[in-house]
Amino acid sequence: MDKRNIIKWLIYAALTLLAAACLLPFAMMIINSTRSNTEIVRGFTLIPGKSLIENYKNMMYHMDVSDGIFKGIWLGYKNSFIIASSVTILSAYFSALTAYGFYAYEFKGKKLLFIIILIMMMIPSQLSLLGFFELNKALKTLDSYIPLIVPSIATPFTVFFMRQYLISSMHPAVIEAARIDGAGELSIFHKIILPMMLPAIATMSIFTFIGAWNSYIVPLVVIFSPEKYPLPVLMGYLKGGKVAENLGSMYLAISMSVAPIIIAFMFLSKYIISSISAGSVKE
Amino acid sequence: MKKLLSAVLSMILITTLFVGCGSKTNKNAKELEINKDKVLRVWSFTDELKKPLEYFEKKYGIKTELTIIPTENYASKIQPVLESGVGAPDVFTAEIAWVKQWIDLPYWENLSEDPYNADEWEKDYVPYVFNLGKDSNGNVKALSWQATPGGFIYKRWIARKVWGNDDPAFVGEKLSSMENFFKAAEELKKAGYKIVPDEGAIRWFAKGSDPKPWVNEKNELQLTQAQIDFMDYQKKLRENEYTAMAPEWSPAWFASMQGPVPFNAGWDKLDKVKSDKKVEVFGYVMPTWGLHYVIKPNAKDTAGDWGLTSGPSPYFWGGTWIGVYSGSDNKGAAWEFVKMMTHDEEFLNWWYQETGDLLSYKPVTDKVKDTASDKFLKGQNHYQFFLKEAEKINPNIVTKYDQGIDNIWGNVVSEYVNGKKTKEQAINEFYKQVKNAYPEIITPLDKQ
Amino acid sequence: MNSRNKYGYLFISPFFIVFSIFGIYPIFLSLYMSFTDYKGIGSPFKANWVGLQQYLRLASDKYFLQAFVNTWKIWGVNIILQLSLALILAILFSDIRLKLKGLSLFRAIFYLPNLMTVSSVALLFLYILDWQHGALNGLLLKYGFISKPVNWLGEPITAQLSVSLIQTWLWFGHTFIIIFAGIQGISKDYFEAAMIDGANRWQTFFKVTLPLLKPIMIYVVITSLIGGLQLFEIPFLISQNGLGGPEGSLVTMVLYLYNQAFKYHNFGYASAVAYGLFLIILIFSMIVFKGMFKEEV
Known part of the structure; x- marks a missing residue:
C-alpha cells in the first residue's frame, strides 16, 4: 500500500467515525x-x-x-399534517400567482411592492410575534389554525424564488401565443403557467412542508387546547407531564x-x- | 344611502334593546337556566376532575368535556383564552399560585351576587380556603373542595430500623426543630439513609417558620430572616450529604419513593462517592395531595408501611380553586358543577371515600374526622392530623407573585448551595431578578 | 397602461391583503406596544403611553446584556465548528486526487439531523445529557472515558457548549452541502492554472478556493447569524421551566423576550426587546457583509 492509500483509508475511518457520531x-x-x-x-x-x-x-x-392529549401521539400527527399540507398548498398556489403577477404585467408601484417583499424577507419573525399574538386576540382567532394557515398566503421568500424561476426559465412568447389563441388571463395562469412552474413549486413545497411540520414558537403561542397541538408543541408539553416520568x-x-x-x-x-x-x- | 344607514342604525338599536331586555329578565328571575343539551366545558391542570365529571354526567345527564394542560404551561395557555373568550371553558380551576393573579380580573363570575349567593356558605368551610377565594373587595370568586396543609411523609420501616420506633408522634418529636432535624439527618445518614430527596425539600419549612407574604401591601419585596437562615440549612444538607440529590419531579425523585436510587453526584466535591452506590430516601415534605396523588401511586409495593407527621414548622402547599367563567353561556350547568364539587354533601362524601383527600367542607369533615384512617399510612388518622395543621394556615401570605418569586428564590438559593455565589451575591441577584420580572415591585435595591 | 395589466394587481392582491394584515400590521403593533406599559390584559390601546421608557430600560438591562452575550457565545462556538467541519468535508470530497467514494451516503447522514423537529431534538438531548440517567454519561462511564458523570446541563459552560454542539450537529451537514456545491461551481480552469503554476494543495486552497468561495461563505454566515441570534427552542426546552438555567447561561435573546411576554406578562417591555433584537441582527448582518467584502475592494 502506498502513502496515498493509507491517507485515504484514514480519511474513510474519520468519516465513518463522524457519521457514527452523527447517528x-x-x-x-x-x-x-x-x-x-x-x-x-x-x-x-x-x-x-x-x-x-x-x-x-x-x-x-x-x-x-x-396529560390531556386524548388519542395520544396520533392526534399530533393528524394536526401537524392538516396544518402543514394546508400551508404548503396555499403557499404554493398564491406564491406562484403573485410571482406570475410580478413577472407578466407592468403596473404602477410594481418595483416598490417588490422591494417591500425583499425587505420583509430579511425581517426576523420575532419582531412581529407579539403584535401577531395581539392581532389574533383582537380577531378572536387564537386557539384556531387560522393564524397558522392563512398567513402562508403571503410567503415572501417563496414569491421571490418563484419569480427568479420564471425569469430564468419562462419565455414571454408562450404567454403571447396563448393570448392569441384567446385564452383569458386567469386560465393562462392555471392551464399553462402553473404546470410549467411545477419543478419550482415542488422544490419549495418540500421545504415549506418540512418548515410547517417543524414550526414551534408560533403554534406554541397561539394554540391552547391540547387536542389542537401540532406535533412539536405536543412534544414540548410532554416534558412537564406524566409521560416524562417514564x-x-x-x-x-x-x-x-x-x-x-x-x-x-x-x-x-x-x-x-x-x-x-x-x-x-x-x- | 341614507335609507341604508338608518336601517342599520335601527337594527343596532333593536339588538341592543333586545340584549338589554334579556339581561334584565334574567336578573329578575334570579335563576339560572340549566341547558341539558349543551356540553359543559371544564379546564384544569390535572386529571383530578375526571371522576367528579363522570359523577356529574350521571347525576345531571349533562355531557362534559375536560381539557387538561399540565401545570407548567397552564397559566400561559389559559390566560389568553380567558382574555379573548374564544374557545373558553364554562368552568376553570386555578392552583393557589394563580388564584391571586386572576381573582381581581374579570375572569370568574362574582359568586357573592344573585343568583349564586355563595357568601352564605362561609361557615361551612375551613376558613383559609374560603378566604382565598375572595377578591380584594371581599366578593367570592372561586371555591375549593380541599384544604392542603403539609406534613412530613416517611417510610416507617426506616424509622423502626434506625430508631426502633415508627410512631408519628415519636418521629414528629425527632423533627420538631431544625436542630433536631439535623440530628435526625445525621442518625439516618449513619444508617445509610437520606432524610430528604433534595435540599429544596425543606423550603416549605422556611416559609412556615416566619409566614410573611413575598410582597406587602406597599408593594415592597420582603425577604424574611427565616428564608436567609434556610439558605444555610440547605447548604448544610448538601455539605453533609444528607440528601439523595434527586430533584423534585425528576425521574430519580419518583423512583426514590419506590426504593433505593443511584447516587452518582456530578459535583467535584463528591468525588469520593462511588458512582454505583445506591441510597434510600427517608421521607418527603409534601402536603395532602402529595400523599394521595404523588406518593401513593409511586410506592405501591410499600403501601401500609408509611407514616405522616409534622416537621419543624407548619406549612401549606398548593390547592385547587374552581369557579364559573364570567363569559360562559352555560352558567347554569357550570354553577351546578361548582356547587356539586364544593357544596354537595352526598358527592363530597363519595369523593372522600374514593380518594381520602382532605376536604374543606365542614359538614363532611366533622363527620369523618374521628373515624378516618388511611391504610397506606398503616391505619393512621390522617384527617385529624391534617385538619389540625389546616387551622394554622394564614392565607394572607399568598400573593399573585408567589409562583414567579418562589422560582427565582429557589434558583438563587441553589446557586448558593452549589457554591456559585456567596450569600450576599445570591440575595442581591434575587432582588435584581425580581425587579426584572416585576418592575412594579419595590426591592431593597431601589431604596439605596 | 395596458388594460390587461390590471390583472397584475388582481394577481398580487391576495398576497398583499394577507401580508398587510398578518405580516405588516403586527410589526407596527409591536412597535406601538413598545411605547406602552401594556401587561397583556385588556387591549394594548388602553395601556399607558410611556414614551421611550421601555427602551431606556432595555439599554441598561443587565439581563438582556447577559442574554446577548449568551446568544453570541453559543452561536460563535457553533459557527466556528460548523464552518470548519463543513469546509474540511467539502474539500475532501471535491479533491480530484483523492476520489473519495460514498459521497451521497455520507452527505445524507450528515444532513439528516437538520430535518428533525427541533423540539424533539431538544427533548432528546435533555434526556441523553441528563447527568444521572442520561445515555451519554452511561456510555462514557461504561467504556471508561470518564470516571464520574458529568453534569452537562447543570454547569453554565458545559450547558452552553452542549447547545452549541447540538446546533453544530443540526447544521454542519447543511453547510457542507452548500459549500460543496459552491466548490463544484468553481470552474476547473482555476485549479488547472494553479497546478500549472506549481501550487501545492494548501496554496491552491488558500489562494484559489477560499477567495472564490467568499460569496457563499458570506451567505452561510449571515443566514446562520440570523437564525442563531433567534435561537429559542433548544434553550427553552432543555432548561428547567424554560427559564434558561443554569445560572441564566441559556437565556438567549428570544427566550428572554418570550419569558418577559408570556411568563411575566410585560408585553410592552418584551416588544422593546423585539426591536432591540431586530436592530442587533441588522447591525451585525451589515458588519459581516461589509467586513467580508472589504478585503476584495
Missing part, C-alpha cells in the same frame, strides 16, 4: 425506546430491551389520562415524533440535497 443520538433514542424505565436509570447499553410495547401502552395511557415512554414518543421525517427523507434525500445545492449557488 449516535438516533441510536440512543431508538434503543432506549425499547428499554424500561428501570433499565434506563441503571445505565446505557447498546443492546435493545424488550419493553417497546409496554412503553407504547404506557405512553398512550398517560397522554390520554393524565424515560422509556419518553424516548419512544421522541422516536415516533421524528419517524415520519426520517422515512420521508429516505425517499427524498437525493432530491432535497440537490435542491439545497441548486438554491445556494443561485443566490
Whole structure:
C-alpha cells in the first residue's frame, strides 16, 4: 500500500467515525425506546430491551389520562399534517400567482411592492410575534389554525424564488401565443403557467412542508387546547407531564415524533440535497 | 344611502334593546337556566376532575368535556383564552399560585351576587380556603373542595430500623426543630439513609417558620430572616450529604419513593462517592395531595408501611380553586358543577371515600374526622392530623407573585448551595431578578 | 397602461391583503406596544403611553446584556465548528486526487439531523445529557472515558457548549452541502492554472478556493447569524421551566423576550426587546457583509 492509500483509508475511518457520531443520538433514542424505565436509570447499553410495547401502552395511557392529549401521539400527527399540507398548498398556489403577477404585467408601484417583499424577507419573525399574538386576540382567532394557515398566503421568500424561476426559465412568447389563441388571463395562469412552474413549486413545497411540520414558537403561542397541538408543541408539553416520568415512554414518543421525517427523507434525500445545492449557488 | 344607514342604525338599536331586555329578565328571575343539551366545558391542570365529571354526567345527564394542560404551561395557555373568550371553558380551576393573579380580573363570575349567593356558605368551610377565594373587595370568586396543609411523609420501616420506633408522634418529636432535624439527618445518614430527596425539600419549612407574604401591601419585596437562615440549612444538607440529590419531579425523585436510587453526584466535591452506590430516601415534605396523588401511586409495593407527621414548622402547599367563567353561556350547568364539587354533601362524601383527600367542607369533615384512617399510612388518622395543621394556615401570605418569586428564590438559593455565589451575591441577584420580572415591585435595591 | 395589466394587481392582491394584515400590521403593533406599559390584559390601546421608557430600560438591562452575550457565545462556538467541519468535508470530497467514494451516503447522514423537529431534538438531548440517567454519561462511564458523570446541563459552560454542539450537529451537514456545491461551481480552469503554476494543495486552497468561495461563505454566515441570534427552542426546552438555567447561561435573546411576554406578562417591555433584537441582527448582518467584502475592494 502506498502513502496515498493509507491517507485515504484514514480519511474513510474519520468519516465513518463522524457519521457514527452523527447517528449516535438516533441510536440512543431508538434503543432506549425499547428499554424500561428501570433499565434506563441503571445505565446505557447498546443492546435493545424488550419493553417497546409496554412503553407504547404506557405512553398512550398517560397522554390520554393524565396529560390531556386524548388519542395520544396520533392526534399530533393528524394536526401537524392538516396544518402543514394546508400551508404548503396555499403557499404554493398564491406564491406562484403573485410571482406570475410580478413577472407578466407592468403596473404602477410594481418595483416598490417588490422591494417591500425583499425587505420583509430579511425581517426576523420575532419582531412581529407579539403584535401577531395581539392581532389574533383582537380577531378572536387564537386557539384556531387560522393564524397558522392563512398567513402562508403571503410567503415572501417563496414569491421571490418563484419569480427568479420564471425569469430564468419562462419565455414571454408562450404567454403571447396563448393570448392569441384567446385564452383569458386567469386560465393562462392555471392551464399553462402553473404546470410549467411545477419543478419550482415542488422544490419549495418540500421545504415549506418540512418548515410547517417543524414550526414551534408560533403554534406554541397561539394554540391552547391540547387536542389542537401540532406535533412539536405536543412534544414540548410532554416534558412537564406524566409521560416524562417514564424515560422509556419518553424516548419512544421522541422516536415516533421524528419517524415520519426520517422515512420521508429516505425517499427524498437525493432530491432535497440537490435542491439545497441548486438554491445556494443561485443566490 | 341614507335609507341604508338608518336601517342599520335601527337594527343596532333593536339588538341592543333586545340584549338589554334579556339581561334584565334574567336578573329578575334570579335563576339560572340549566341547558341539558349543551356540553359543559371544564379546564384544569390535572386529571383530578375526571371522576367528579363522570359523577356529574350521571347525576345531571349533562355531557362534559375536560381539557387538561399540565401545570407548567397552564397559566400561559389559559390566560389568553380567558382574555379573548374564544374557545373558553364554562368552568376553570386555578392552583393557589394563580388564584391571586386572576381573582381581581374579570375572569370568574362574582359568586357573592344573585343568583349564586355563595357568601352564605362561609361557615361551612375551613376558613383559609374560603378566604382565598375572595377578591380584594371581599366578593367570592372561586371555591375549593380541599384544604392542603403539609406534613412530613416517611417510610416507617426506616424509622423502626434506625430508631426502633415508627410512631408519628415519636418521629414528629425527632423533627420538631431544625436542630433536631439535623440530628435526625445525621442518625439516618449513619444508617445509610437520606432524610430528604433534595435540599429544596425543606423550603416549605422556611416559609412556615416566619409566614410573611413575598410582597406587602406597599408593594415592597420582603425577604424574611427565616428564608436567609434556610439558605444555610440547605447548604448544610448538601455539605453533609444528607440528601439523595434527586430533584423534585425528576425521574430519580419518583423512583426514590419506590426504593433505593443511584447516587452518582456530578459535583467535584463528591468525588469520593462511588458512582454505583445506591441510597434510600427517608421521607418527603409534601402536603395532602402529595400523599394521595404523588406518593401513593409511586410506592405501591410499600403501601401500609408509611407514616405522616409534622416537621419543624407548619406549612401549606398548593390547592385547587374552581369557579364559573364570567363569559360562559352555560352558567347554569357550570354553577351546578361548582356547587356539586364544593357544596354537595352526598358527592363530597363519595369523593372522600374514593380518594381520602382532605376536604374543606365542614359538614363532611366533622363527620369523618374521628373515624378516618388511611391504610397506606398503616391505619393512621390522617384527617385529624391534617385538619389540625389546616387551622394554622394564614392565607394572607399568598400573593399573585408567589409562583414567579418562589422560582427565582429557589434558583438563587441553589446557586448558593452549589457554591456559585456567596450569600450576599445570591440575595442581591434575587432582588435584581425580581425587579426584572416585576418592575412594579419595590426591592431593597431601589431604596439605596 | 395596458388594460390587461390590471390583472397584475388582481394577481398580487391576495398576497398583499394577507401580508398587510398578518405580516405588516403586527410589526407596527409591536412597535406601538413598545411605547406602552401594556401587561397583556385588556387591549394594548388602553395601556399607558410611556414614551421611550421601555427602551431606556432595555439599554441598561443587565439581563438582556447577559442574554446577548449568551446568544453570541453559543452561536460563535457553533459557527466556528460548523464552518470548519463543513469546509474540511467539502474539500475532501471535491479533491480530484483523492476520489473519495460514498459521497451521497455520507452527505445524507450528515444532513439528516437538520430535518428533525427541533423540539424533539431538544427533548432528546435533555434526556441523553441528563447527568444521572442520561445515555451519554452511561456510555462514557461504561467504556471508561470518564470516571464520574458529568453534569452537562447543570454547569453554565458545559450547558452552553452542549447547545452549541447540538446546533453544530443540526447544521454542519447543511453547510457542507452548500459549500460543496459552491466548490463544484468553481470552474476547473482555476485549479488547472494553479497546478500549472506549481501550487501545492494548501496554496491552491488558500489562494484559489477560499477567495472564490467568499460569496457563499458570506451567505452561510449571515443566514446562520440570523437564525442563531433567534435561537429559542433548544434553550427553552432543555432548561428547567424554560427559564434558561443554569445560572441564566441559556437565556438567549428570544427566550428572554418570550419569558418577559408570556411568563411575566410585560408585553410592552418584551416588544422593546423585539426591536432591540431586530436592530442587533441588522447591525451585525451589515458588519459581516461589509467586513467580508472589504478585503476584495
